[in-house]
Amino acid sequence: MPESPGWRGLSEASVPEGGRKLKKALKTLLRKEDFGSITTAKIAKTAGANEALIYRYFGDKRGLLHAVLKESLLRYLADLEKSLENVEGAIDRLKLVAKLNIQYYAKDRVIARIFLLEVRNYPGYFESETYELVKDYGRYMSRLVKEGMDAGEIRNDVSSGHIRDVLLGGLEHFCMPGPIFNRKISPGSDAEELTKIVLDGILKR
Amino acid sequence: MPESPGWRGLSEASVPEGGRKLKKALKTLLRKEDFGSITTAKIAKTAGANEALIYRYFGDKRGLLHAVLKESLLRYLADLEKSLENVEGAIDRLKLVAKLNIQYYAKDRVIARIFLLEVRNYPGYFESETYELVKDYGRYMSRLVKEGMDAGEIRNDVSSGHIRDVLLGGLEHFCMPGPIFNRKISPGSDAEELTKIVLDGILKR
Amino acid sequence: MPESPGWRGLSEASVPEGGRKLKKALKTLLRKEDFGSITTAKIAKTAGANEALIYRYFGDKRGLLHAVLKESLLRYLADLEKSLENVEGAIDRLKLVAKLNIQYYAKDRVIARIFLLEVRNYPGYFESETYELVKDYGRYMSRLVKEGMDAGEIRNDVSSGHIRDVLLGGLEHFCMPGPIFNRKISPGSDAEELTKIVLDGILKR
Amino acid sequence: MPESPGWRGLSEASVPEGGRKLKKALKTLLRKEDFGSITTAKIAKTAGANEALIYRYFGDKRGLLHAVLKESLLRYLADLEKSLENVEGAIDRLKLVAKLNIQYYAKDRVIARIFLLEVRNYPGYFESETYELVKDYGRYMSRLVKEGMDAGEIRNDVSSGHIRDVLLGGLEHFCMPGPIFNRKISPGSDAEELTKIVLDGILKR
DNA sequence: GATGAATGAGACTTCATTCAT
DNA sequence: AATGAATGAAGTCTCATTCAT
Numbered sequence: 080m081p082e083s084p085g086w087r088g089l090s091e092a093s094v095p096e097g098g099r100k101l102k103k104a105l106k107t108l109l110r111k112e113d114f115g116s117i118t119t120a121k122i123a124k125t126a127g128a129n130e131a132l133i134y135r136y137f138g139d140k141r142g143l144l145h146a147v148l149k150e151s152l153l154r155y156l157a158d159l160e161k162s163l164e165n166v167e168g169a170i171d172r173l174k175l176v177a178k179l180n181i182q183y184y185a186k187d188r189v190i191a192r193i194f195l196l197e198v199r200n201y202p203g204y205f206e207s208e209t210y211e212l213v214k215d216y217g218r219y220m221s222r223l224v225k226e227g228m229d230a231g232e233i234r235n236d237v238s239s240g241h242i243r244d245v246l247l248g249g250l251e252h253f254c255m256p257g258p259i260f261n262r263k264i265s266p267g268s269d270a271e272e273l274t275k276i277v278l279d280g281i282l283k284r
Numbered sequence: 285m286p287e288s289p290g291w292r293g294l295s296e297a298s299v300p301e302g303g304r305k306l307k308k309a310l311k312t313l314l315r316k317e318d319f320g321s322i323t324t325a326k327i328a329k330t331a332g333a334n335e336a337l338i339y340r341y342f343g344d345k346r347g348l349l350h351a352v353l354k355e356s357l358l359r360y361l362a363d364l365e366k367s368l369e370n371v372e373g374a375i376d377r378l379k380l381v382a383k384l385n386i387q388y389y390a391k392d393r394v395i396a397r398i399f400l401l402e403v404r405n406y407p408g409y410f411e412s413e414t415y416e417l418v419k420d421y422g423r424y425m426s427r428l429v430k431e432g433m434d435a436g437e438i439r440n441d442v443s444s445g446h447i448r449d450v451l452l453g454g455l456e457h458f459c460m461p462g463p464i465f466n467r468k469i470s471p472g473s474d475a476e477e478l479t480k481i482v483l484d485g486i487l488k489r
Numbered sequence: 490m491p492e493s494p495g496w497r498g499l500s501e502a503s504v505p506e507g508g509r510k511l512k513k514a515l516k517t518l519l520r521k522e523d524f525g526s527i528t529t530a531k532i533a534k535t536a537g538a539n540e541a542l543i544y545r546y547f548g549d550k551r552g553l554l555h556a557v558l559k560e561s562l563l564r565y566l567a568d569l570e571k572s573l574e575n576v577e578g579a580i581d582r583l584k585l586v587a588k589l590n591i592q593y594y595a596k597d598r599v600i601a602r603i604f605l606l607e608v609r610n611y612p613g614y615f616e617s618e619t620y621e622l623v624k625d626y627g628r629y630m631s632r633l634v635k636e637g638m639d640a641g642e643i644r645n646d647v648s649s650g651h652i653r654d655v656l657l658g659g660l661e662h663f664c665m666p667g668p669i670f671n672r673k674i675s676p677g678s679d680a681e682e683l684t685k686i687v688l689d690g691i692l693k694r
Numbered sequence: 695m696p697e698s699p700g701w702r703g704l705s706e707a708s709v710p711e712g713g714r715k716l717k718k719a720l721k722t723l724l725r726k727e728d729f730g731s732i733t734t735a736k737i738a739k740t741a742g743a744n745e746a747l748i749y750r751y752f753g754d755k756r757g758l759l760h761a762v763l764k765e766s767l768l769r770y771l772a773d774l775e776k777s778l779e780n781v782e783g784a785i786d787r788l789k790l791v792a793k794l795n796i797q798y799y800a801k802d803r804v805i806a807r808i809f810l811l812e813v814r815n816y817p818g819y820f821e822s823e824t825y826e827l828v829k830d831y832g833r834y835m836s837r838l839v840k841e842g843m844d845a846g847e848i849r850n851d852v853s854s855g856h857i858r859d860v861l862l863g864g865l866e867h868f869c870m871p872g873p874i875f876n877r878k879i880s881p882g883s884d885a886e887e888l889t890k891i892v893l894d895g896i897l898k899r
Numbered sequence: 900g901a902t903g904a905a906t907g908a909g910a911c912t913t914c915a916t917t918c919a920t
Numbered sequence: 921a922a923t924g925a926a927t928g929a930a931g932t933c934t935c936a937t938t939c940a941t
Contacts, residue, residue, distance in 0.1 A: 200318070252456065277485065550916090655860060
């Protein structure tokens, strides 16, 4: 039985009304423009709230972005955790993670764009709480891989980190065109195919 | 024999002295800061050239970035093309591409950062000439995969695009920490391991 | 016997708990920063009281400052008045005033800074109650000078106002470096020396 | 013969057209409002120049103020130096300095206000070049006093610094009401009287 | 081919202050 | 008597970019 993932119990500080409106407004705006060209003024106007509240509640324009991000991520992680409870075995869990991850990006193109394109550009991100969660997520996957190795299901002549890179990287690369070209990500059978590639390899035998 | 890759023949317009200094200056600055926080003033000062020349020669601050990018990319592609001439078979070519790609990012962390983090953030990029080259590169890899399928070396029950995604994505994910944390990318045996994972799969058998 | 100084009888309106905490907080903060860069938020936080109370009790951020000022000034004036009771003669009284004034500034660098630097910058000050007190103080000194003239102790070929200017100005100029450079004002023999300079010049012979 | 005063040779870096207009505009505005309530926007508009030039040429809104100040101060010091050439003897020089100083404040109430009230409030001032000049000026006066002592004209049982404080302080205190209440400073016989007060006190007999 | 100067536009941010509870 | 929340109004400053020479 796997240890519990590392993100459990994380919850967001409660922000009053105004803060909530601002988050919602930013999410709305991100649907149309990239973060860089959304001004605080516009966010406030869209929210019907005061611009200064951005600074009161989130410290920063970027703080607001992170708040939005974290909220979404926490929801995803909570869902994921619950879904994982019903599945046994490292392999099947990895498959599930991949599938849900793609679904996550497919369901919310805005979030996908931020995670895949927007946020990595900004140095501060990698010191943020949000990134901590992302790292936990990555570590959890590595752990799953190692469990698979211990159980004799997964080859152990390659590093678990590399396996995770291939899985996560492949998955992200596949999802990227969605937010870039404002195309829909079709979550259909792709997760399956991607994991199949990773799990089985591509060589004919 | 594979068709020739699609990027052949592209060459850069010649720019006079001042332009060269500016490109060099930008490359230097990118070693320390991200593009967003490098000002045109600073570029000009570093270059010892006049700020207005950025506009004369590159149209735009971002034009300058693209010029730097394209130059580097073209060099990489030319090298790659030459190296490929000595290798036969889709599989071995794919292995070589992966290896050289990682080496490319390893050798120049600045370039790696721009390609992996910086540039994707900016919508205009995906309409740029540079991105055209990148797309050609991706298409070339897909073509290699298909050749492998035709030759019976690669399974053909999954899409070639997905295979490319897994390969390229894994590779990029692996290289990312380099520019992010200003760490060195160790090109050692990682390319091999990554391709091994993709080619053979991770399941024990 | 001199007429009583003009500031007698002034007393401060009683403010409840919260108000007292705010005044104390402001005094504390002024020890480290200048008034301009102390925010109402910081005052409230330091006081452990609510920001809005500043407005309820003092009408204004600056009103709070004046309250602090006035309180201190009244205490000084009361002390001064008592000390003066034991001294006869205009000259000796002037000497005492100078000495106590320097001691006043020496004892509380915060107050010194406000009076010597901070407050004069703000036009409203010169219409404030506090400034009324200060004026009374100045007038009282002029009166002392005139008494000295009448008693034949002080030359009367120069205006009493000028004499007061020289005395007060010299004294202030001497005390200024204290708050400016956060140095201690050494009240030692300086008051004596300053008055000696002024008095020897104004004594009839 | 006294050593030359310490401010000789100081000159301002030449600023292009736009900078000059901004300085002039600020001077104009200071005639009506205090520095704190003059906005950069208003300065630029008054100057008919671009707001950003304030930052290009003076680094800062306050930098512009200092430029104005320094320019005026340098002019004063140059005039003073020339006038002093025709006068012999420490006493007479001190008298002249006092007189010209009062005239300086009398002639330009704007400058007087800045020096006497505005600028001292701002911590950075005391690290500025302008303040260096002011200090030189003070030191020059102390030197004059010492020369007078050496020549046996001035009593030497008190510190020269204190004498300077009394002189400068008295003079400033006398001039202060001018800028405060927007009154005219009458430079008439006051300088004489002030110095008479101080000098007669410090003259040996 | 190059330069110094100027500019427009707006970004983020800060605060004193008010109000409803 | 006190509080949490919200707000308006500016304010300083930064930059990419253009132009005249």
